[in-house]
Every structure is written in structure tokens, then in C-alpha cells.
Amino acid sequence: MSVHEAGYFVARPDSHINTYGTKSVSFRFRGRSYNFALSHGLFSSADIDTGSRFLLKVFSDALDEDIKNGKPLPHRILDAGSGVGVLGICAAGAIRAAETPESLLVKEAEKSSLHVRAQDRDELARIFTEYNARQNSLGPETLGAWTEPLLAGPGGWDLILSNIPAKAGLPVLEDFVRRSAALLNAEGRVFLVAVNTLSDFFDSAIQANSSLIIREKGPGHTVFMYARKERKSETSFPFLTKDDFFIQCPGYIRRRNEYEIEKTSYHLDTIHGAPGFDSPGDEILVAAKLVVRLKEEILSCFRSENKKNEAVKAESPESPVLIWEGSQGHFSSWFAAHFRSAWGIILAERNILSLVLSRYNTAIALKDLKTKSSVQIVCAADLYLDREKILGEAEKAIPGTGSRGFPFIAAFPEFIPQVDIIESLWEGFAALASPQGIVLTGFSSAEAERFDRKKPKDFSRLGDLRKKGFRALAYKKTL
Helix, strand or coil, rough: CCCCCCCCCCCCHHHHHHHHHEEEEEECCCCEEEEEEECCCCCCCCCCCHHHHHEEEEEEEEHHHHCCCCCCCCCCEEEEECCCCHHHHHHHHHHHHCCCCHHHHHHHHHHCCEEEEEEEEEHHHHHHHHHHHCCCCCCCCCCEEEECCCCCECEEEEEEEEECCCCHHHHHHHHHHHHHHEEEEEEEEEEEEEEEHHHHHHHHHHHHEEEEEEEEEEEEEEEEEHHHHCCCCCCCCCCCCCCCCHHHCHHHEEEEEEEEEEEEEEEEECCCCCCCCCCCHHEEEEEHHHHHHHHHHHHHHEEEEHCCCCCCCCCCCEEEEEEECCCHHHHHHHHHHHCCCCCCEEEEEHHHHHHHHHHHHHHHHHHHCCCCCCEEEEEECCCCCCHHHHHHHHHCCCCCCHHHHEEEEECCCCCCCCCHHHHHHHHHHHHHHHEEEEEEEEEEEEHHHHHHHCCCEEEEEEEEECCCEEEEEEEEEEC
16 A cells, blocks of 8 residues: 555645655644654654654744844744754744734735745655645745755755764864854854764854853753854855765765775775675675676677767767666776776666765766767656656757667665565666666665565566665666
8 A cells, every 4th residue: 555545645746755755743832733754764754753752842943032122023044954844834924923913014026035944855844844834835936956965055044953973974064153153144044953972062062163052951962052152154055056066075085095996996986875885785896796797788788779870979978877776886986996987877766965075976987988978967856757857867868869769777775675666676677777778787686676575577687686685676667
């Protein structure tokens, strides 16, 4: 039974929510009831987490104090690391309710001035935040959801809220404190909640970079409220439009190293906040071994696919490959270094930080080629549900791909507890692979067994390799 059939989300059908949503919960804040769709693919999948609840309590107390003292209410709000959007949505609801009818009449032209920018590096989080905003009567003019790193975008915030992920890495967390304070308006404040094991770290970082106002400790979490010091504020934060993002924000970089898979060397910069920073996973290693075994079959597939028409110049990139990896770019970098071909590469996954890093690392592997090979990225939550988005970006990179599909697809998707994505994966491969195209996957042996059992009739198995509890499978599209 699907989530939708179970009656969780019947108010407004949504393909991503129906596929990845696992629960809908009610939450009451400052006398108003909210409903939030949750997912096991995102933080706090069972209920609104205790850290967010504690942060909202401290924020509510501060809001009451501001109202009592006649202070202006915040109207430019940043929810940094939004998850499913709880903090930004509840803050917007509370501020709306605190605005008296008289003030709205006086400021009729400013009725739409309340705006929340909810940001998360995960495309699925953006989709859930956007959905939850609609469910709680907040339109895009009030809350906009963005797939971007913490603090990306403009500055000048009245309020920044963050239930910051501890696993982001200490350099990233310290950088967040410094930049968040600098991105505030003169009277702006940051409300940050962190697990108690990091409370001393944040206490030192905040006092070194900002003005600490409140430090309230609970059973498992500590909430900090701080403001910027008396200095000029920053007007913006570098965004991921260029590969120099990690040069401008070096706190994300974890390691720069050389790696080798199947006798092919490649360079990789790795970051905090994505798996595979020490070594490629075993699913990547076994998949690469299977690629080497099937190399002639893959080359033959491209030779038959790349019979260009007269409108395409000879030096243009050939039909691209599609790689869905979800880590640091180990497979895409190795693949580019191993084949050294003119094929364009389309990288797709949920994590925008990983995508930009993978593009950078893969481009390094291609830099010596005398071709116009390109590496493009597509931030997508699902291979099938976002197929038009993926094909559209591929078409812009290499004309004709949108109608033909990809001659080679490699995918290492994350399996989410209590969410069956196997059928959606196969539908995605069927929609994205070109006729006679090859699809390669790598999973744990148990996941691979379930995936292989659901193979549709228009795919034939081309290769199968097992190693250390992991399994790589390759298929050819026969229709």
C-alpha cells in the first residue's frame, strides 16, 4: 500500500510526496495547528525533533518579549538547513499572527513584506518544504524553498533560524557562526540549536565572532541567540554557480588526494557532508570492475549511438553518459579518467554540494582532452519523477539527447528505509536509457537481489559481479 493509499496525503496529490513521504504529523505552536509531511529520506522522520521544538520555544519567548517592548517584527527570515521546513513555516505563522490588524492597515503596501528563504542542500528537502508551506497556507510569495548550501544567497536578514546538522563538520559549523552573524541586519538575530556535546564549541565560536545574547541549555540541546558585532554586514554569500565555491569557502574541503581504481588514477577533492571522503565505497569498486569487463560492449553501444547527423560538428561532444552517484564524485571521476573519451557527462543527484564538487572533480579528469567534452549537473530528487528535468538539461548540453536518451547510465541511488524506490528506479531507467542503451547499478547484495527480481521485460541482464557483500549489475535495454 502506498502512502497516498494509506490516507496520509489526500489533500493535494504530489508525486514526490507520495513516493518518499512516510508520515504526516500535527504540531501546535503559539496556538496554531500545523501539519508536516515527513520522510525517512530526511532528518527527523518520525516526528518534529526535540531540537527544533526547543528552538521554537526560545524563539517564541523572545518574540513575546519583542512584542511587549514594541520592537519591530522580523520580516526577512532565513531557515538555514530547512529539512521539511518546520522552523521557517512556524516562524512565518507566528509573525503573521503577531501583526495586528491596525498595523496591516497602516502598512497596506507592506502586507507581502514577510518573506522566508528556506534552504537545504538536499533537493528532496526543498520539495518537502515547498509542499509543507502550501499545506500550511504559505504561498511562494511568503516562503521560497531553495536547494543550496547553508547561508547561500543575499544578506541583510532580520532573523536566521537553524537546527544545524552536527555532521556538517566543525570547520563548516565555525564558518556558519561567523557568516551568519555577518549576514544579519543591524538589529537582526540568529537562533541556533545544537546538541549539547557541541555546546562548548558553539559557545566559543559565537563569542569570538558575534555578540551572544542568550544561551539556554535543555536536556539534550542548547539554543543560542546571537547578533552581529558592530561592523559592516556582508551583503551576500557565494553561491554554487561556479567551481570556485570551495575556494571561496575552504571550510567545506576535507581532503585533497589521489586515488586509483582498476589501475586508473584520478584526483579528488572531498568535502564535509557527503559520503566517501576517505575512499570510494565498495559498490563503486565492484561497479568499476564490471565496467572494465564490459568495456567493449560499452564502447560498441556508443559507436552505434553516435552516428551524428550533418548538423552536428565533428568536434562536438558525443552523446552523454548519465551518472547518479550521491557522494564525492569517485565513480564519475574514475569513469572520465578511464575512458578518456569525448562523451559529455551529465551528473544528477539530490545533494547540490556533492553535485558541484563532482563536476569539479570530473572536469579535472577531462582537462587534458582535446575535445569539447562537458560536465553538466542536474539537481534532482528521483530518476523517474525528474526525468524531464534531467533530459532537458542534457538536451541543452548536447542537442538530440532529450529525444534519444542516454546510451550509458550508471546509478548508485540511496535506499531509504520504509520507502520502496525500486519500481521508480526501473521506470526512470526505461524513460532515460536510449534504445540498446546500457544501465549499470551498484548496491549491497540484499538490495541488488530485490532490484534484480523486479527487472522489467524490456531489459536483459548484461553483467553481474559480486564482491565483499556488494553487487554490480548491468542491463541492456532491448526495446
